Amino acid sequence: MKDQAHNLKQLLFDGPAREPQVTVYAVVSGKGGVGKSNISLNLALEMHRCGRRVLLIDGDTGMANLDILAGVAGRHSMINYFEDELPLEDILIEIQPGFHLLPGGSGLSGLQSQSREEIRSFVDDLMGRSYDVILIDAGAGVNAKLLSFVSFSHELILVTVPEPTAMADAYSLAKILSVYSIKEEVGVVINQVSGRREALETYERLEKVITTFLNLKVRFLGYISSDPKVRRAVNLQRPFSEAFPSSAASRDIGELCSVLLDGAQIRRTGTLADTVSRFMKVFS
Numbered sequence: 659m660k661d662q663a664h665n666l667k668q669l670l671f672d673g674p675a676r677e678p679q680v681t682v683y684a685v686v687s688g689k690g691g692v693g694k695s696n697i698s699l700n701l702a703l704e705m706h707r708c709g710r711r712v713l714l715i716d717g718d719t720g721m722a723n724l725d726i727l728a729g730v731a732g733r734h735s736m737i738n739y740f741e742d743e744l745p746l747e748d749i750l751i752e753i754q755p756g757f758h759l760l761p762g763g764s765g766l767s768g769l770q771s772q773s774r775e776e777i778r779s780f781v782d783d784l785m786g787r788s789y790d791v792i793l794i795d796a797g798a799g800v801n802a803k804l805l806s807f808v809s810f811s812h813e814l815i816l817v818t819v820p821e822p823t824a825m826a827d828a829y830s831l832a833k834i835l836s837v838y839s840i841k842e843e844v845g846v847v848i849n850q851v852s853g854r855r856e857a858l859e860t861y862e863r864l865e866k867v868i869t870t871f872l873n874l875k876v877r878f879l880g881y882i883s884s885d886p887k888v889r890r891a892v893n894l895q896r897p898f899s900e901a902f903p904s905s906a907a908s909r910d911i912g913e914l915c916s917v918l919l920d921g922a923q924i925r926r927t928g929t930l931a932d933t934v935s936r937f938m939k940v941f942s
Contacts, residue, residue: 848880
């Protein structure tokens, strides 16, 4: 009787237990060399500073390099979980407590040879760590794996720079997303700009051509200033927001994080079960 009264009190005052919510971001670009991976790493770190438990996935099957940028040693990949029965703890790289990196590379492609039951066990093990945010640094360009990550995400972040070739490649990626109805909306981050004015001018050019010719909504998320401290941080193999927290680029990544996490923004989240289901569609 006492237990029944306690349960009733919880329902009345606390409400039913809520399943953990997860927000999945995919960071993409039309071409390499626009700073996508650096933004992914530093954005994930900033979200962790804001109190989120973060999983950063290196989704590049070819040029996986997040472990190098972060200055950590990635000796194993997901394929070792299946072939060598290596515990997930030995594969995940702890950047900081509550902030993990899942190395990518050929291990992602190798998952296609695993059974659905094996993949389900892996995903359940991964999701059992109760992350609040999953941020995927997807490969540059257009390929099947990148489009799978895009469809898996709740929020899509397209990174580009002001150069005409990068803008053209960003439009080409947006066109694929529109033609195949993969996403209805994409957020844009302009990297390597002199300031907000150049960023907005660049965004407005891209937004105009996308909304004129494509059935795709576009919104401006923010920009990252051209900053020599970014290159210095890369050489130091440290996130620039950690190595140089007062730099212009660190300020900008903080503002981008605030925009994405701000409650006033449209938050796209899913339950843990929903996230597991989405993962299964990508890896199986």
